[in-house]
Amino acid sequence: xxxxxxxxxxxxxxxxxxxxxxxxxxxxxxxxxxxxxxxxxxxxxxxxxxxxxxxxxxxxxxxxxxxxxxxxxxxxxxxxxxxxxxxxxxxxxxxxxxxxxxxxxxxxxxxxxxxxxxxxxxxxxxxxxxxxxxxxxxxxxxxxxxxxxxxxxxxxxxxxxxxxxxxxxxxxxxxxxxxxxxxxxxxxxxxxxxxxxxxxxxxxxxxxxxxxxxxxxxxxxxxxxxxxxxxxxxxxxxxxxxxxxxxxxxxxxxxxxxxxxxxxxxxxxxxxxxxxxxxxxxxxxxxxxxxxxxxxxxxxxxxxxxxxxxxxxxxxxxxxxx
Numbered sequence: 583x584x585x586x587x588x589x590x591x592x593x594x595x596x597x598x599x600x601x602x603x604x605x606x607x608x609x610x611x612x613x614x615x616x617x618x619x620x621x622x623x624x625x626x627x628x629x630x631x632x633x634x635x636x637x638x639x640x641x642x643x644x645x646x647x648x649x650x651x652x653x654x655x656x657x658x659x660x661x662x663x664x665x666x667x668x669x670x671x672x673x674x675x676x677x678x679x680x681x682x683x684x685x686x687x688x689x690x691x692x693x694x695x696x697x698x699x700x701x702x703x704x705x706x707x708x709x710x711x712x713x714x715x716x717x718x719x720x721x722x723x724x725x726x727x728x729x730x731x732x733x734x735x736x737x738x739x740x741x742x743x744x745x746x747x748x749x750x751x752x753x754x755x756x757x758x759x760x761x762x763x764x765x766x767x768x769x770x771x772x773x774x775x776x777x778x779x780x781x782x783x784x785x786x787x788x789x790x791x792x793x794x795x796x797x798x799x800x801x802x803x804x805x806x807x808x809x810x811x812x813x814x815x816x817x818x819x820x821x822x823x824x825x826x827x828x829x830x831x832x833x834x835x836x837x838x839x840x841x842x843x844x845x846x847x848x849x850x851x852x853x854x855x856x857x858x859x860x861x862x863x864x865x866x867x868x869x870x871x872x873x874x875x876x877x878x879x880x881x882x883x884x885x886x887x888x889x890x891x892x893x894x895x896x897x898x899x900x901x902x903x904x
Contacts, residue, residue, distance in 0.1 A: 583887075583894035588632070591891050595635040596628065598649045606700055617681045617693040621660055624678055630760050631656045633785070633895065637764025637778050640888035650708055651763045657701040658721060659756060662728070664694035669732065670815050712766055718760035727751025736816035738838040742823050746787075749794075750774060754786030761785075777882035781892065784879065788872035789899045794819040794864040798856050800904055813852065816844040820868070821861040825852075828859040866900070873900045 589596070607618045613749040631652035638648035664681055666672070668690050682690040698721070705714050731748045734740045761782030765775040796819050797812045812819050818841050826834045833855045840848055856862060873896040883889050 583890055585894075585898050588636075588891045588894055588898070589692045591887060592632050592635050595639075595649060595652070596632065598646070598745070599628075599631050599635070599656070602649055602653045606653065606657070606704060607695065607796060612636050613685070614693050614696050617661075617685055617689060618697065620681055620684070621675075622656075624675065627655065629789070629895070629899075630659050630756060632759060633782060633892070634760040634764050635889050636888050636895070637761045637782070638767050639764075640883055640886055641765050641768035641770045641774065642884070642890060643764070643768035645710060645767070646668075647767050648667045648764060650704055650882070651713065651767060652760075654701045654704050654708075654717065655760045655763075656702070657697045658717070658724075661694040661697035662724060662756075664697070666728070669728070670811070672811065710766070710865055712765060716759050716762055716766070720755050723751045723755045727753075727755070731817065734818055736762060736844065737844050738818060738826065738841040740818040740823065742820065745818065745820055749787060749790040750783075752785050753790040757786030757789070758783040775884055777879050780879040781876045781896075783818070784876035785871045785896050785899060788869045788876065788896065791820065791865055791872065792870035792902065793899055795821055795862050795869070796902075796904065797821075798853060799862055810846045810849045810852075813840055813849060814844055816841050818866045821856050822852075824861040824864045825856045825859045827856055828861070833859070838896065869900045873897065 583591075603622060607615070607622060609615055609618075634652040634655055635648055638651075663675065667675060667680040668682045668687045671682075672680050674680060680690075681693065688858065701717075705717055708714075727748055727750070730744075731752060734744060734748060758779050759782070762775060762779040765778045770778070797810065797819065813822070822837055822841060826837050829837070836848060836851055837855060840852055876896040877893045880889055880893055883892075
């Protein structure tokens with residue numbers, strides 16, 4: 583199933599999600615409206631809320647609460663983006679200026695806080711303690727992942743296992759939570775709930791692995807941000823970790839220095855080293871393995887166009903070019 587067909591399948595529900603996002607984003611504080619609208623309308627993939635919608639429908643859900651849950655997931659994700667861009671001192675996202683570049687760090691952080699608190703208001707409206715538990719745990723683990731990533735910055739001795747722990751918490755847990763919520767709202771049994779949660783977890787890992795590879799392979803205009811941003815921020819992502827392990831002593835020293843100091847001064851050399859050591863191919867292979875595990879988890883879910891769409895999203899996540 584092509585991504586366009588997946589979007590068509592979820593189109594009606596996504597329209598409801600977008601309407602709810604606009605409604606609940608509203609505040610009598612004008613700056614919050616401006617910053618929130620800036621990032622909400624900046625052309626994101628809306629992949630996380632789509633997973634909630636598709637997972638719920640795949641489990642046979644016929645109600646409307648999945649729309650609320652999808653909007654909550656998107657608000658949480660948007661809040662993390664606002665905070666991330668401040669921490670990373672980013673000035674570009676999705677081919678436009680970041681909120682912190684336009685309005686400053688303080689405004690961006692506080693608007694992120696608003697989105698977090700608004701998402702918890704919406705959780706209360708859903709009135710399901712399991713939903714509250716899943717989302718509270720997910721947001722806590724995301725924060726832990728961000729702190730772990732901060733600790734790893736400018737540390738060239740970061741291991742592959744430490745890197746994977748960061749992307750598990752920073753990215754995959756929200757995919758996992760969104761998938762699980764679809765099962766919970768549908769009243770699915772424990773086995774199917776765990777299966778769809780496993781799908782989300784592996785999909786999230788695959789998605790982040792590809793993101794980290796694209797930081798060194800995509801075109802800046804397609805990526806929507808500056809190429810080599812991770813390197814500039816001193817982030818030891820998997821392509822760099824693998825290149826240091828497989829490169830010569832001189833090559834490893836170049837990457838080590840770049841991670842310690844940050845910046846793009848030697849980006850050309852480093853791109854050559856990454857390519858020559860097979861680091862991108864290695865990262866892509868691990869992403870493919872995670873996508874396979876995601877699709878295998880769906881075997882416990884009844885066959886339907888929605889299950890097919892979820893499987894196709896796993897393929898899309900590892901074949902995309904931005």
